[in-house]
Amino acid sequence: MSSAEGYALEWTDEAKSQCRSLPRFSRSDRIRLFYNVHEQLSRVSDDFRNDPENRDDPGATEFRWVLIFTLDNGDPATILFVVDDQAAVFGRLQIISVQLIDSL
């Protein structure tokens, strides 16, 4: 599996629940967020995944991926995704948790 082919993404119930309760996000924002993540996280590079800076510790099974997103009102929002990549070799990434860092 290489990132060029695109990973299949799986969302935990917790991750979906977090997305549904993101403050200041409209329904339209949530749907666009899903599409953005679907398009971009599925193509995350191996270099990014293998960069220890993107993990809490080098042996961690999860990496952090931060998306800068544009809300419908035109403001940016910064969202943290915690992603388990143990099954990356089989072409699968699991989104474990989602957290709004801030929106300006």
Add this chain to the structure above:
Amino acid sequence: MTTQTLPEIVTWAAKTAALAADSEEETALPRQAVEDAHAVYRIARTAVAEFKTNLEGKLLAGMEAKQLIAVYGPVAATFDECLAKLRPFLERHQGRYEKGELGSILVAIERDLSDVRDRLAKYLAAAKLPIPPIDLESLKRGRADATAGRVESSRDILERLQAGGDF
């Protein structure tokens, strides 16, 4: 047109405007110089407008934070460089431009550049926000979901959205 060429274009534009201002009147300049300057200004404005359109598309699609900083950090620095060249000149000659004159077009270029620079600054600030401690309770619940198979594929979510459902 790339952002790398913008500083050169804007510098060229500023020099020509300086020439026009120092001559007091555009009519004092050789006609060819004025025509060339107008052409360069058009290119500069188009370059900034195209960049802005492209940028808005990218921002709407969302970008990973580090990538955004890597791609647009240097661009913001380039814009700062342009503005640093333009602003002192425009301040020196403030209020001396008639509509349609080179100087007035340069004022518009400065405004366009400032708008884009401000937009970039907002997104770069968002990308540089420190990551707070991860919500451990949420992480625990997420891991438990993953272990228990309480997951849904993007493909299934996509189908639900296309059928009019929510995320």
